[in-house]
Amino acid sequence: MAEEIIIDREGLDQLIHVLREMGFQVAGPTVRDEAIVYESIRSINDLPEGWTDEQKGGYYRLKKRSDKALFGYVVGPHSWKKFLHPPERRLWQAKQDGNDFEIIPEELATPKFAFLGVRSCELHAIAIQDKVFLDDTYVNTDYKIRRENAFFIAVQCGQSAGTCFCVSMKTGPKAESGFDLAMTEILNDDGHYFVVEVGSEQGRKLMEKIPHRQAHSKEVEQANHIVNETGIQMERVLDTTDLKELLYKNLEHPQWDDIANRCLSCANCTMVCPTCFCSTVEDVTDITGEHAERWQKWDSCFTMDFSHLHGGEVRSSTKSKYRQWLTHKLASWQDQFGSSGCVGCGRCITWCPVAIDLTEEIPKICDSTTQNTSTPVKNEAPNEIP
Amino acid sequence: MAKKSKPKVAVWKFASCDGCQLSLLDCEDELLAVTERIEVANFPEASRAVIKGPYDLSLVEGSITTPHDAERIQKVRRSSKFLITIGACATAGGIQALRNFKDVNEFTSIVYAKPEYIDTLKKSTPISEHVKVDFELRGCPIDKAQLIEVISAFLKGRKPNTPAHSTCIECKRRGTVCVMVSQGKMCMGPVTHAGCGALCPSYNRGCYGCFGPKETPNTGSLSAWLKNQGAADDEILRTYRGFNAYAEPFRKESELYEKENEND
Numbered sequence: 010m011a012e013e014i015i016i017d018r019e020g021l022d023q024l025i026h027v028l029r030e031m032g033f034q035v036a037g038p039t040v041r042d043e044a045i046v047y048e049s050i051r052s053i054n055d056l057p058e059g060w061t062d063e064q065k066g067g068y069y070r071l072k073k074r075s076d077k078a079l080f081g082y083v084v085g086p087h088s089w090k091k092f093l094h095p096p097e098r099r100l101w102q103a104k105q106d107g108n109d110f111e112i113i114p115e116e117l118a119t120p121k122f123a124f125l126g127v128r129s130c131e132l133h134a135i136a137i138q139d140k141v142f143l144d145d146t147y148v149n150t151d152y153k154i155r156r157e158n159a160f161f162i163a164v165q166c167g168q169s170a171g172t173c174f175c176v177s178m179k180t181g182p183k184a185e186s187g188f189d190l191a192m193t194e195i196l197n198d199d200g201h202y203f204v205v206e207v208g209s210e211q212g213r214k215l216m217e218k219i220p221h222r223q224a225h226s227k228e229v230e231q232a233n234h235i236v237n238e239t240g241i242q243m244e245r246v247l248d249t250t251d252l253k254e255l256l257y258k259n260l261e262h263p264q265w266d267d268i269a270n271r272c273l274s275c276a277n278c279t280m281v282c283p284t285c286f287c288s289t290v291e292d293v294t295d296i297t298g299e300h301a302e303r304w305q306k307w308d309s310c311f312t313m314d315f316s317h318l319h320g321g322e323v324r325s326s327t328k329s330k331y332r333q334w335l336t337h338k339l340a341s342w343q344d345q346f347g348s349s350g351c352v353g354c355g356r357c358i359t360w361c362p363v364a365i366d367l368t369e370e371i372p373k374i375c376d377s378t379t380q381n382t383s384t385p386v387k388n389e390a391p392n393e394i395p
Numbered sequence: 396m397a398k399k400s401k402p403k404v405a406v407w408k409f410a411s412c413d414g415c416q417l418s419l420l421d422c423e424d425e426l427l428a429v430t431e432r433i434e435v436a437n438f439p440e441a442s443r444a445v446i447k448g449p450y451d452l453s454l455v456e457g458s459i460t461t462p463h464d465a466e467r468i469q470k471v472r473r474s475s476k477f478l479i480t481i482g483a484c485a486t487a488g489g490i491q492a493l494r495n496f497k498d499v500n501e502f503t504s505i506v507y508a509k510p511e512y513i514d515t516l517k518k519s520t521p522i523s524e525h526v527k528v529d530f531e532l533r534g535c536p537i538d539k540a541q542l543i544e545v546i547s548a549f550l551k552g553r554k555p556n557t558p559a560h561s562t563c564i565e566c567k568r569r570g571t572v573c574v575m576v577s578q579g580k581m582c583m584g585p586v587t588h589a590g591c592g593a594l595c596p597s598y599n600r601g602c603y604g605c606f607g608p609k610e611t612p613n614t615g616s617l618s619a620w621l622k623n624q625g626a627a628d629d630e631i632l633r634t635y636r637g638f639n640a641y642a643e644p645f646r647k648e649s650e651l652y653e654k655e656n657e658n659d
Contacts, residue, residue, distance in 0.1 A: 042599065044572040067620070069577045086572050096568035271616045275585035276560060280567030291556045296428045296547045307568055312560040313610045327611060362563075362575045362585050363620040 012213075013224035013232070017202045020219050021079070021192075022053040024162075027218050028123040033160060036092055037125035038085070043071055045085040047092075050125065053079060064170040064355065066364030077201065080194045083170035084128055084354050088283035089135060092122050093155045094142070096307045100290070105299040117151060123160040127188065129181030130173075130352040132163060134283035136187060140346045141286045160211065163188035165236040172355030174245040174368055180352040182239040190216070193232035204232035247353065247368045253340040255375035260332065264373045269328035271363055276309035278357035278365075279334065284350050289314065310334050335367060402451035402550065405437035407471050409457025409464050410491055410519060414536040415482035416440050416456045422539050429543070432550055448474030452549055455528075458484040458491060458519045465516065465525060472526035479545060480522045483535035483638040487607050490535075492519040492641035496653070519641070532557065533588050535605040535638035541590055558589050559610035562602050565593035574601055581621060581634060586612035586644070607639035614648035628652045 016024070028035050029051070037050040040057045050056065056079045063070045064083065074081050102113040127135075139156065142149040163184040166173075175181030184191045189212035192203040204224050207213045224232075279285040289308035294301045308315055311330050316323035324330050342350030351367075358366045406416050420441060422429060436446035453475035459465050472478055480486050488495065494502060495518040503510040522528055532545050541557055548555035558564075562584040566573065574580040574596050582601030584593070588609045595602050608614075618631050626634075635649035 042572040043577045046570065046572060067576055068579075069573075071577075086577070087570060091570065096570075271613075271619075273561070273585040273613045273616055274611045275563040277563050277567065277573065277585070280564060292553075293544065293556060294547050294551055294553070296425055296432055296543055296550070298432075298547070298551055307564070309560070309564060312558070312564070314558065314560070327613065360573055360576050362573065362582075363616055 012207050013229045014205050014207070014216060014221040015202050015224045015228060016192075016205055016216075016219055016221045017200070018053060018079075020221060021203060024215070024219050025050065025052055025125065027215065028160065032121055033123035034120040035123045035125055036089075038080070038082070040071065044069060045071070045082050047085075047087040047089065047124075047126075056080075056126075057082060061168075062170060064172045064359045066172070066358050066366045067361055068364070069359050076196050078167070078194060078196055080126055080164045080192075081167060083166065083168065083173060084131065084356060086281060086356070086360055088281065088354075088356070089124055089127060089131055090138065090283050090285075092124070093135065093159070094138065094149075094152055094286060094288075094307075098151065098305045100303045100305050102303075103301040110301075117154055119151060119154050119158070121158040121160075122155065123162065125162045126164045127161050127184075128164060128166055128354075129184040130175045130178075130354040131283055132161070132184055132187040133178075133180035133352045134354065137284045137346065137348060137350060137352070138286055140348070141284075160215075161188040161190075161208075163191035163208075165191060165193040165232065166239045167194060167235050169239050169243040170355060170359070172245065172358040172366075173243055173353065174247050174355060175353040176240050176243050177245075177247040177249060177368075178349060178351055178353035182243070183233075183236045188212075193235055195228070195231060195235070204228055245355070245368055247351075247371060249339075249349070252349075252371070252375070253343050256336050256340040256371075259374050260336070262374045264370060265328050265332050267373075268331050268365060268370055269326065271365055272327050272331050273363060274311045274327045274330055275362060276311040277360050277362060279309040279311060280307060281356040281360045282338075283354060283356070284338075284352065285309070287315070310337070335370075339367075339371070401432060401434040403436040403446060403448075404433045404452045404454065404546075405448070405450040405471075405475070406435075406440070406454045407437070407456065408439070409455065409468065409485065409522070410460040411457030411482065411484040411489065413440060413456070415484075415534070416454070418481075418537050418539045418542050419454070422543055425543050429546065433546070450475045452477045452479065452546075455480045455485050455522050456482055458488045458521060459516070459525055460491060460519045461515055463514070468522060468525050477529045477549060478522075478526065479530045479532060479549070480528050481532045481542065482537050483533070483605065483607060484519075485522045486531045486533060486642075487639040488519045488521050488641035490638050490640070493636060494519060495641050496636075496650075521641070530555070533590050533606040538590050538592070560589055561585055561609050562587045562589050562591070562593050562596075562606070565589050565591070566596050569593060569597065571597045574599060579624060581626060581630070583617075583634060583637075586614050586617050604635070604637050604639055604645065607642045608644040612644045614644050618648060618652070 025035050038045045039048050039055045045057050059074050059077050061072050061074045062082045101115050104111045142152040166182040189209040191206040287308045288305045291304045313322050338350040483489050499517050503513045545555045575582045580601040583604035584602040587602050587604045588606040590606045632649050632652040635645040
């Protein structure tokens with residue numbers, strides 16, 4: 010469905026309004042608390058006009074741009090995971106009924122989301138979470154409804170951040186599929202407009218309601234040029250050749266200890282990761298004991314409770330926890346779900362409070378010249394699948 | 396169902412500001428339900444009525460700072476089936492444990508006209524240094540929802556949900572932007588026990604560590620990072636010398652920076 014059309018700023022604003030009229034909750038980038046976050050938006054006035062971000066390990070700063078770009082930044086602290094797999098969700102309630110109790114199922118009153126400004130790496134991350142939550146015997150019904158009802162408006166990246174490495178992970182920068190619409194923002198002497206690629210029938214129908222014109226081939230070329238340049242600009246690299254085997258071979262490499270000295274086991278990397286999916290379940294009763302609730306909450310392999318079984322924690326050291334996270338993300342994820350669990354968005358690098366950078370650590374861990382071939386340490390199973 | 400007699404609960408105060416036990420009175424919506432389920436046997440902040448022990452549950456606020464209190468806590472323990480400490484004073488020695496790093500006699504000689512009247516211990520210590528504690532509820536002050544959770548769990552004989560992971564997880568679940576990464580602010584969140592719901596970062600401030608050290612606190616790495624970001628040694632020292640200064644991971648880390656200062 011290769012048809013590109015042009016809309017201007019007003020067209021984009023109208024797109025948001027039409028989606029809202031259709032009953033969608035439009036979520037998109039907006040500035041809050043010194044960062045670009047994903048929240049409900051009502052018009053283009055809520056978008057981060059004229060803002061950009063500067064990112065490196067453990068560092069994120071908003072900066073003013075010299076132009077009025079609406080999407081002139083990269084990915085921030087939030088991911089779309091917070092809408093599709095909410096951080097906290099009540100699963101059901103129970104009420105005491107004499108000597109028995111009654112289960113009150115949770116009503117699946119999930120909103121219909123339209124996501125505006127989804128980047129290529131993020132579309133890949135959602136596809137990965139789809140495998141986790143949908144392609145299994147046990148389907149996450151809440152996720153399924155949220156996912157099926159969602160409308161995706163991708164934005165092609167016009168720049169890369171210092172922590173981006175999607176080119177290495179083959180997840181970007183160009184969004185190729187998985188969207189209803191994909192926009193490239195163009196700002197030049199001719200004005201400020203968006204080259205829109207239609208990716209679905211629903212997308213095509215929606216665009217009929219928005220004033221637009223067909224794109225000239227030159228405009229399409231320019232749009233392609235922008236996203237290609239973004240890929241060329243990307244400095245950060247992760248060599249994924251034989252990565253799974255190399256990580257498996259190096260489970261006792263001394264670099265894991267070096268990382269563990271710095272790792273805070275604070276879990277920030279897993280919380281910001283758009284593919285990390287782990288959650289815990291908490292049962293609570295109120296003071297009367299007549300009413301109980303079960304809640305699902307984001308959890309992390311960096312907490313002690315995460316691997317707590319009868320008798321203690323399976324992974325008690327920070328070394329074993331970090332190793333579990335990294336080897337799962339990049340190696341055993343492939344065995345479990347058929348792809349890497351990393352999309353190269355760089356969030357775990359930017360939002361690590363002490364700037365631990367997996368693209369720097371992995372080459373050290375996989376460097377055979379410093380490989381430690383000692384026998385595995387007892388009591389620390391290195392590679393369990395959660 | 397035959398009605399069982401209500402569990403007798405006592406609230407005890409040691410060296411503290413009363414803030415934590417007032418959290419119980421602050422449970423306005425739940426207070427009636429609480430008093431329906433438990434018999435408040437000793438709670439001077441709420442009532443002068445005192446019912447004799449033994450008690451099913453004792454909530455202990457405050458640290459041990461005097462010889463008299465050191466004896467009194469033994470009596471409390473003997474008369475209590477369960478003993479739960481509430482707050483940073485009872486759990487870690489509190490802000491008054493700052494004196495543990497200095498000579499308390501110097502303080503009394505400066506502060507009091509007649510220091511010889513003062514009968515105090517050299518250190519402010521947590522309850523667990525004196526008697527067996529069944530559960531420690533963190534916070535300065537404690538979070539009232541967590542207090543209700545602990546009392547509910549006690550009544551039902553289940554484990555309370557009071558996760559010991561970092562405050563960062565609470566920030567991330569509520570969508571708060573990391574103030575360390577986005578603004579370069581000093582924040583104790585990565586080494587601090589969850590429980591407050593990540594209150595301070597949601598008001599654009601770094602975490603002060605009111606809930607004390609988390610389960611696996613890597614204070615060394617956090618300090619090294621803060622130093623690398625330009626924090627002076629005495630700033631780092633003061634970061635750990637808060638309400639939980641005497642909690643071992645914070646105490647040990649701060650002492651490293653004290654020594655480094657002395658060497659300067």
